[in-house]
Each structure stands twice: as structure tokens, then as C-alpha cells.
Amino acid sequence: MGVSLNTSRVSAFFNSSQRYLYRKGEVILRAGDIPSGIYYIEKGFVKMYSVMLDGSENLYLIHQPGEVFPGPWLFGYETGNLTFEAITPVIIRRKSKSETLAFLNSEAEAAREALDMAIYIIDVLFNRIENLELTNSFSRVTKRLLILSKRFGTRNGFKVALSMPLTHTNIANSINMSRETTSREMEKLKRKNIITEKNHFITIENIEKLENELTDYFESK
Amino acid sequence: MGVSLNTSRVSAFFNSSQRYLYRKGEVILRAGDIPSGIYYIEKGFVKMYSVMLDGSENLYLIHQPGEVFPGPWLFGYETGNLTFEAITPVIIRRKSKSETLAFLNSEAEAAREALDMAIYIIDVLFNRIENLELTNSFSRVTKRLLILSKRFGTRNGFKVALSMPLTHTNIANSINMSRETTSREMEKLKRKNIITEKNHFITIENIEKLENELTDYFESK
DNA sequence: CGCAAATTTGAACATCGTCAACTCTAGTGG
DNA sequence: CCACTAGAGTTGACGATGTTCAAATTTGCG
Numbered sequence: 127m128g129v130s131l132n133t134s135r136v137s138a139f140f141n142s143s144q145r146y147l148y149r150k151g152e153v154i155l156r157a158g159d160i161p162s163g164i165y166y167i168e169k170g171f172v173k174m175y176s177v178m179l180d181g182s183e184n185l186y187l188i189h190q191p192g193e194v195f196p197g198p199w200l201f202g203y204e205t206g207n208l209t210f211e212a213i214t215p216v217i218i219r220r221k222s223k224s225e226t227l228a229f230l231n232s233e234a235e236a237a238r239e240a241l242d243m244a245i246y247i248i249d250v251l252f253n254r255i256e257n258l259e260l261t262n263s264f265s266r267v268t269k270r271l272l273i274l275s276k277r278f279g280t281r282n283g284f285k286v287a288l289s290m291p292l293t294h295t296n297i298a299n300s301i302n303m304s305r306e307t308t309s310r311e312m313e314k315l316k317r318k319n320i321i322t323e324k325n326h327f328i329t330i331e332n333i334e335k336l337e338n339e340l341t342d343y344f345e346s347k
Numbered sequence: 348m349g350v351s352l353n354t355s356r357v358s359a360f361f362n363s364s365q366r367y368l369y370r371k372g373e374v375i376l377r378a379g380d381i382p383s384g385i386y387y388i389e390k391g392f393v394k395m396y397s398v399m400l401d402g403s404e405n406l407y408l409i410h411q412p413g414e415v416f417p418g419p420w421l422f423g424y425e426t427g428n429l430t431f432e433a434i435t436p437v438i439i440r441r442k443s444k445s446e447t448l449a450f451l452n453s454e455a456e457a458a459r460e461a462l463d464m465a466i467y468i469i470d471v472l473f474n475r476i477e478n479l480e481l482t483n484s485f486s487r488v489t490k491r492l493l494i495l496s497k498r499f500g501t502r503n504g505f506k507v508a509l510s511m512p513l514t515h516t517n518i519a520n521s522i523n524m525s526r527e528t529t530s531r532e533m534e535k536l537k538r539k540n541i542i543t544e545k546n547h548f549i550t551i552e553n554i555e556k557l558e559n560e561l562t563d564y565f566e567s568k
Numbered sequence: 569c570g571c572a573a574a575t576t577t578g579a580a581c582a583t584c585g586t587c588a589a590c591t592c593t594a595g596t597g598g
Numbered sequence: 599c600c601a602c603t604a605g606a607g608t609t610g611a612c613g614a615t616g617t618t619c620a621a622a623t624t625t626g627c628g
Contacts, residue, residue, distance in 0.1 A: 176477070179565035184480045186473060198473070201466045230462070234455040237462055241451070244465035245422045251472040252407060252419070256397070258479040259405040259523045261617090263584070293606065302480045304585050309607060325594080326606090344400035482585085484616070514574065525617055530575060546626075547574090 131246060133192060135236045139229050140166035140194075140219040148212040155210040161199055164226045167191050170216030171290040175299065176207045185300040187250060188213070188290070190278065197244065200226060214290055250277065258302060266301045267311040268340050271321065275330055284332045291326035315339070352467060354413060354460045360450050361387035361415075361440040369433040376431040382420055385447045388412050391437030392511040396520065397428045406521040408471060409434070409511070411499065418465065421447060435511055471498065479523060487522045488532040489561050492542065496551055505553045512547035536560070 145168070148154055154172060155161055172189040174196075186208070189195055199205045200223060221229075230237050253273045260266045279286035298308040315321045320336050322329050330336055366389070369375055375393060376382055393410040395417075407429070410416055420426045421444060442450075451458050474494045481487045500507035519529040536542045541557050543550050551557055 178480075179562065182482070184477065186476055198466055198470050201463060203466070203470050231455075231459065234452075234458060237455060237458040238452065241458055241462045241465060242422060244462060244469060245419055245424070248465060248468055248472065249419050249424050251469065251476065255407055255472065255475055255479065256405065258476065260399075261403070261523065295606075302482065305606090306586080306608080307584060310609090313608080341400065516574075526574090527576085527618080528616055531577090534576080 131192070131239070131242050133239045133243060135233060136194070136239045136243070137166070137192065139226075139236070140168075140221060143219045143221050146218040146220060148216040148218065150212055150214055152216075153209060153211045154216070154218065155196070155205070155208075157205075157207045157209045161196060161205060161223075163220045163222045164194055164200055165196075165210070166194050166219040166221075168217040168219055170212060170214045172210050172216060173213050173296070174208055174210050176209065183299045184302075185296065187247075187254065188278070190289075193247075194243065197247065199223075213292075213296070253277075254300075263303055263307045263311050264314070265340060265343055266303060267297070267308055268315070268336060268343070270297060270301050271315075271328070271330060272333075272336060272340070274328075275333060275336075279330070279333075281333070284334055286330040286333050288328045288330075292328060293326055352413070352460070352463050354464060356454060356457045357415070357460045357464070358387070358413065360447075360457070361389075361442060364440045364442050367439040367441060369437040369439065371433055371435055373437075374430060374432045375437070375439065376417070376426070376429075378426075378428045378430045382417055382426060382444075384441045384443045385415055385421055386417075386431070387415050387440040387442075389438040389440055391433060391435045393431050393437060394434050394517070395429055395431050397430065404520045405523075406517065408468075408475065409499070411510075414468075415464065418468065420444075434513075434517070474498075475521075484524055484528045484532050485535070486561060486564055487524060488518070488529055489536070489557060489564070491518060491522050492536075492549070492551060493554075493557060493561070495549075496554060496557075500551070502554070505555055507551040507554050509549045509551075513549060514547055 148170075154165065157176065167189055169191055171191075172195070173185055174187055174189060175183050175185045178184055189210075195210060196205045196208065230240055253276075257266065257269045257273060260269055274288055274292070275281075275286045278289045280289060294309050294312065295305050297312075298305040301308070312321065312323075315336070316323070318335070318339075320330065320332055320339065322331055369391070375386065378397065388410055390412055392412075393416070394406055395408055395410065396404050396406045399405055410431075416431060417426045417429065451461055474497075478487065478490045478494060481490055495509055495513075496507045499510045501510060515530045515533065516526050518533075519526040522529070533542065533544075536557070537544070539556075539560075541551065541553055541560065543552055
């Protein structure tokens with residue numbers, strides 16, 4: 127599972143710079159701060175979120191190794207109120223904005239790799255929107271798990287293990303549901319032996335069964 | 348308002364091909380069909396949506412002139428269950444997938460323009476997600492109108508006119524609310540003289556007031 | 569003018585969020 | 599090794615909010 131893009135130029139570019147280490151829970155880039163450059167994730171997972179005016183946390187996406195942020199800022203868009211935070215130990219490489227732009231303009235291959243990365247993110251965001259457009263808690267949670275499997279899962283037969291720890295709060299924040307409702311729906315899936323959790327690592331015990339839950343749900347309506 | 352990207356190479360590339368005309372309501376690319384190529388919008392607006400298993404329509408985004416679809420398909424992703432439909436009269440230019448890929452690989456400038464377009468779409472999608480993560484109908488509708496103003500609006504003082512017709516159903520489908528609820532919230536804004544509608548064209552009479560509605564709403568909580 | 573599409577309105581109903589009390593678990597330090 | 603603590607998850611009751619359905623009205627277009 128997952129997608130393997132060829133981003134050898136991009137990674138080589140960032141690998142020439144210094145390494146920065148972050149512990150789990152550390153903020154890498156805080157909302158409102160001017161980014162110190164473009165961040166490349168060598169290892170670990172980074173959640174990108176904003177805090178709404180009412181204090182609720184709004185999770186946009188989780189970046190994985192090989193990805194770069196904040197992409198839109200590189201091209202003149204606001205990073206606005208986005209915060210980037212390590213949800214596991216993280217190793218970052220960093221280049222300045224101007225260096226990165228110069229790199230993209232100097233090598234045709236580089237721009238092409240960056241384009242591939244951008245298109246991949248667009249695909250991820252389409253999935254997020256599809257997820258958020260579902261209208262009830264069960265299908266939202268189920269779909270969320272399917273998307274996470276596709277993006278972060280390691281498959282073994284019907285079993286899919288997610289590669290990073292996720293709290294129910296994380297999931298709730300990403301699908302715009304309360305933590306309690308999210309827990310209740312996950313509990314249903316656990317009782318059906320479709321998923322298990324251990325130390326915040328989620329395993330889908332049977333990915334086909336999980337997919338069927340969604341279609342069954344709609345058919346029963 | 349709106350964003351002006353420099354996409355002169357891309358538009359020149361597509362302008363050498365045949366023109367296709369579509370009437371309002373016509374489907375340009377149907378869910379499940381293999382795309383006949385890459386479509387460039389010379390004129391008009393195209394909505395991209397999917398139909399869920401329960402029959403509800405799920406609007407992902409509205410493409411405007413100068414934009415290209417289906418982007419992810421060009422790079423090997425599924426167009427899956429997406430339908431593209433003209434919401435105004437539309438003029439399309441079209442190139443084959445292989446020609447378009449060859450074009451991107453041949454000119455460094457072309458890849459760079461395509462990258463700019465992709466990043467712009469990412470920004471649009473971030474806004475969509477931010478919109479969908481709001482938890483109540485009034486702020487969802489208000490935010491939706493603000494986003495539409497930014498992307499499709501023509502400003503004149505505090506007044507912003509949207510450049511394409513939108514039914515309440517269109518808006519409801521894009522923010523995952525029922526048509527009735529959407530209408531009720533828009534009615535509130537009309538009564539406050541913040542927006543007007545004529546023949547499905549929405550005008551924000553006072554964009555600052557509209558922005559204040561959102562912040563006021565949160566502050567009162 | 570007349571049909572079809574879009575919108576308005578009201579009322580009953582369902583779902584989810586909120587709150588509060590409780591339990592479980594992993595990690596910390598004596 | 600055990601007790602403590604903080605963070606995370608569970609559960610039940612209740613109320614708020616939005617959906618649904620149906621009927622009436624308005625609007626746009628041929």
C-alpha cells in the first residue's frame with residue numbers, strides 16, 4: 127500500500143542540509159510564525175492542524191516521511207493559522223525558501239518531482255473531502271479508517287497495520303466529530319473483530335470486512 | 348479578487364487543439380468513463396462531483412476558466428466516481444494524456460506552470476476542508492460564501508459579485524448540509540441585507556459585514 | 569401563459585454533541 | 599516493584615441542532 131513517488135532529486139537536495147530532531151508532541155512550526163524555510167520529513171509523522179476561534183482543533187492532514195511542508199507558502203500562499211506538530215519522534219531537513227525555489231527552477235526533473243508530490247497531496251485532500259461529506263458518524267469513522275489504511279497502512283493478507291499511533295481525539299479532529307462519538311463507532315468495529323488497538327496503534331484485522339461495512343451501511347438505508 | 352497565475356505556456360499548448368462546446372447542465376466527463384484526454388476550460392464553469400451510494404450529490408470543487416481536469420488522472424490516479432458537468436455554457440480544449448505528459452516533460456517552464464496550478468488547487472482544497480470542519484449551519488454557509496467570493500468574486504467597493512450562477516442545492520451539496528437548512532441560513536443573511544440573489548447569481552452586498560458575521564458568531568459562543 | 573425547477577415554511581423526528589462521572593493504561597519516581 | 603499521576607477512553611442522560619417529509623409558493627424560461 128501507500129504510494130511510491132520518485133522523488134530522488136528532491137530528497138538529495140534536502141539531504142545536504144542539517145538535521146533537526148523533534149520529540150513526540152513538539153511543535154515544528156507554530157500558527158502565525160513565519161516559516162524558517164521548507165521542511166522535509168526524513169523520519170516520523172507530522173500533523174498539520176489549525177485551532178478554530180472556538181478552541182476546537184481541526185486536523186487537515188498527516189504528513190509522512192518524504193513529504194515537504196508548507197508547500198503553498200513556498201509559492202506565495204499564506205500558512206495562515208496552520209500549526210505543524212510531531213506526533214512521533216521526527217527528523218527534519220530544512221532549506222530556505224529562496225534556495226528551494228532556485229532548485230525547482232534550475233532542474234526540470236526537480237519541478238517534475240515537485241509536481242508529482244503536489245498531485246499526490248491533491249489526491250489525499252480529495253479523499254479528506256469525500257470523507258467529510260459523509261453524513262453520519264459510522265460511515266465517517268469507517269471511511270476514515272479505510273483512507274488511513276491506504277495512506278499509512280502495511281498490508282499482510284487481509285490485515286493492515288497503521289504505521290503511526292493515533293488517539294481517538296486525533297481521528298475525531300480529522301472527521302469533525304466529537305471524541306465520544308468517534309470512540310463509540312470504533313467500539314462497534316472492535317466488537318465485530320474488524321479492528322484492534324494496542325498502545326494507540328490501530329490494526330485493521332480484515333480490510334475487506336471493513337470495506338463491506340460501508341457498502342452494507344448504505345444498502346440498508 | 349481571484350488569483351492570476353502565469354500559465355501562458357499551458358494555455359498556448361491547449362489552444363492549438365479543437366474547441367468543444369457544452370451547454371449548461373451537460374456532462375463533460377461521466378463517472379466511470381475513461382477520460383478522452385485532458386480538458387482545459389477556455390470559458391465557463393464546471394462542477395466536479397460524485398454521487399454517493401445513498402444517491403446524494405457530493406460537490407468537490409468548481410473549476411473556472413484556465414483550469415485543467417482531471418489532474419490526478421494525468422498522473423496515474425483514479426478519476427473514480429467523479430463526474431464533471433457544465434454549470435454554465437462551457438468551451439473546452441482537449442489534448443490526449445500522452446501529448447500532455449510529453450509537453451510537461453519537454454518544457455521546464457510548462458512543468459513549473461503546472462506546479463503552480465496544482466498548488467493553487469491545494470489551496471482551494473484546504474479552504475474546502477476548513478469549511479467542512481465548521482460545526483454549525485450558519486458558520487458553514489457564511490464561510491462558504493466568503494470562500495466563493497475569494498475564488499469567483501468581482502469586487503467593487505464592499506460589494507462582491509459572484510461570476511457564476513449557483514442554486515441553493517449547489518451550495519448545500521458542497522457543504523454537506525441539506526438544501527432546506529442552507530436556504531434558511533441564506534435567508535438570515537438576506538434579511539440582514541448582507542447578500543442578495545438574482546437569477547441564481549449571488550452578490551455579497553458588504554463583504555466586511557459578512558466577515559464580521561463569522562467572527563461575531565464565534566465570539567458569542 | 570404554463571410548466572418545471574427552485575425555494576420557502578412548518579412540524580415531527582433522529583442524530584450527534586455536551587457534560588459529568590468513571591475506568592483504564594502507560595509512564596514516572598520513590 | 600509498587601503507588602501515583604496524567605492522559606486517554608468509556609458510558610449514560612439529555613438537549614441542541616439539523617434532516618426529513620410534505621405542502622405551498624415563487625421564479626425562470628420556452
